[in-house]
Amino acid sequence: MKKLFLNTSKLDELACLKFGLSNEILMENAANALAKEVRKKVKKGVKILGVCGSGNNGADVAVALRMLSGEYECELFLAFEKQNEMLKIQLDRAFKLGVKQVKKIGKYRCVIDGIFGSGLNRNLDKKTVDLISSINEMKAYKIACDIPSGLNELGNSCGAVFKADITITMGARKIGLYSDFAKDFTGKIKLANLGLAGVKFEGETDTFKLQKSDMNLPFRNKANTNKSDFGHVFIVSGELSGAAQIAGKAALAMGAGLVSIVSESKNLITDPILMNAKEISEKMAYGALGMGLGKLDEVKKTELFKTLKSKKALVLDADMCYEKLTIELLKSKKDIVITPHPKEFSSLLELGGFGKFSVQEVQENRFELARAWSKKFPNVLVLKGANTIIAYSGNVYVMPYGSAALSKAGSGDALSGIIISLLAQGYTALDAAISGTIAHALSVRKSKQNNYSITSKDIIKGLKWLRKK
Template identity: 45%
Template sequence: MQKIFDEVNSLDKRCYEEFFLNEDILMEHAASSMCSYIEDIFEENKSVLIVSGSGNNGADGLVLARLLHKKFDVNLYLASEPKSSMAKLQYKRVKTLNIKEVNEIFEADIIVDCLFGTGLNKPLDEKYLNLIDNLNSYSSFKIACDIPSGINNFGQINSSTFQADVTITMGALKTSLFTDLAKDYVGEIIVSDLGVQRELYETQTNKFLLDENDMKLPTRNKKDSNKGSFGHLNVILGSKKGAGIIASNAGFGFGVGLVSVVCDENVDLPYHIMQTQNISQNCTAIAIGMGLGKYDENKIKEILNKDVPKIIDADLFYDELILEVLDKEVVLTPHPKEFISLLKLSRIADISVQELQNNRFLYVEKFSKKYPKTVLLLKGANVIIAQNEKLYVNSFGSAVLSKGGSGDVLSGLIGSLLAQGYKALDAAISASLAHTLAAKNYKRNNYSLSPQDLIEEIKSL
């Protein structure tokens, strides 16, 4: 996994004070990374339009123009006059080379956005909104320097935001790149070193980006085993029984030895799924909440009090019963609407879904601080998993998963790993990665995924 930071100014300052680097050196490395990317991907003499602002992000663009000059057809568009000391210095250097400046933007082969970067702290005015809209209208390959212009320090977006194919971010990953709102604008994210290796530049943090190799599949290595060796998952069936059955199938396909659904009514089940009216004596994990609907409160309370690992989803996030388990190491998997209900029940905040989506990291941190034992998995375009004030981001999510039943599959996957002995946080991380990476591997039309398709892909990871 990789570290994520809310801000990097303190990391830059550390470079100046501890490594005796200066702003000019860091800026040269930032631009060199963008230059190397362009040189590696594109043929010489391709047209490059560098759109620069007045601050240090614009100064990065001026350095890039100098580095690309003569090897590419460089066109420099100054959206405003250089104002920061570094921007003025870099512009002075550019002028000595007679680099072409243009008064109007155009559809170059490559467009590099160096307008604002992480310096954006206020809404854009009409001039810049129109400029970004026009840049987005071109079919050029688009590169954002540090962060696409229009995304602020909190990852919130303006009505017009630069739509990058690639974002080359400087020094370290920023939290603002991983909000749900920013996901459609950042493209591929590449980190540029700034004068020292990344492991030296970075310090301690409480946020991490998950990589594919953070997924630990329940591969079986023990030869002397039987089905009981791999746990027994109990799935509580509610009024919408299909949700629980989907979770049961997903759990069975992800390594657990036995799966039983708990239901008073006779249900038509796949042959490999068992049924019981009460929690099995050898149960090693419980999945509850999916499609629960109306329920017997006393019976649910009894189940929640069982000293067995649990994954809780859906309807229970609207009931005060959930408060009784928040001091335990359970896994909660709400979507945004369910999470705002949970926030209200736990008296953390009474907010709208929009307010949550504008500040996902903030409210996840608040919840995790109040309930450090609980593992929270907040669903979204970028999944956030938290425990004990540490946050883990799964950025592999896609619109492929925006189908009914996808969340039930996830519940089954987490339940399966819990039943096999995974710790709650490890189960949430590995199941979430399996869930999103399986969807990423799906080869048919991205609107066509069914829960069973997803389960089959998971079996092939």
């Protein structure tokens, strides 16, 4: 996993104070990363544009244009009348080396964005919104310097956002690049070295980006085993029994030894690979419920929650996020992974005493709300989204491999089955959440189907062919 930071201004200061690197050295290295990307993707001799704001991001772009001048026809557009001292210095150098300042934006093969950095904390005026919007409409290869202009440090829009093909982020990765909203604007994210190794530049953090290598698959390396060695999972079926069956099949595909669908229905028909049961037995130690559960009468609900307290580990999803008794269960039991989507998390926040939050407010504050939740409850939170967040004990882990292909009914049910399967095979709650969410996302990454056609069946099938690479 890789470290994420809200902003890196303090890391820049430390690099200067502790290691003796000047701001200009850091800037030269940042600009060199931008210039390398241009050389890699854009044919020499064509016209390219740098759009500069008033601060150091604009200065980075000015330096990059200076480096590229002579190889490309470099033009520079100033978004604002005022510039800081560093930008003024770099503009003077760039202009002396042939970079041309333009008052009107024309046609270009490449545009480098240096209007704002991650410290943006205000709504943009109409002139700037129009500028960014007009650039977004251009058919050019678009590079964002550090963070796409218009995103704040939490990855929310300030009115308009530069839509990049690639973001070259400087020194260390920023949290704002990994919000759900930012996913449509960052393009590929690449880290630029500023002249010292990451272990020297970065400090301590409580936020991390997960990598494929963080997925630990439950390969069976021992020959002398039987099905009971891999756990007996129960899935509680409710009003929508199909959801439980999807979760059950995913649990089997991920390695659980036995999976029972628990239902009082006399007409329940399941796949022969799944076992049926009328009630939760003592042997069923690992349970997933909530998906398709619907409403329970109060007597059955009380009995159910009493039974759940005795189980080794649980996954709670969907309808369980609207139950008051869920909060008491979360307080009393550690080995639980709860997997809400934003609307369900909004309900949990209210039940948990955090106050009322709309879905939009949840999305705009995903990182901090998830972190606050994890400090109050001893379990693992999986807040589903385009970039799923896992939170535990104040630490936040971002799983960045989600795709639009997974936005389909049944996808979340499969995730619940995957996670409970790993819990049944001895994973900790945190490890099951990390490996489970990555496995879920990667299961359809190499599918040859159109992304709109993916179903839970494809997710379950894809689990069978997973590899870290």
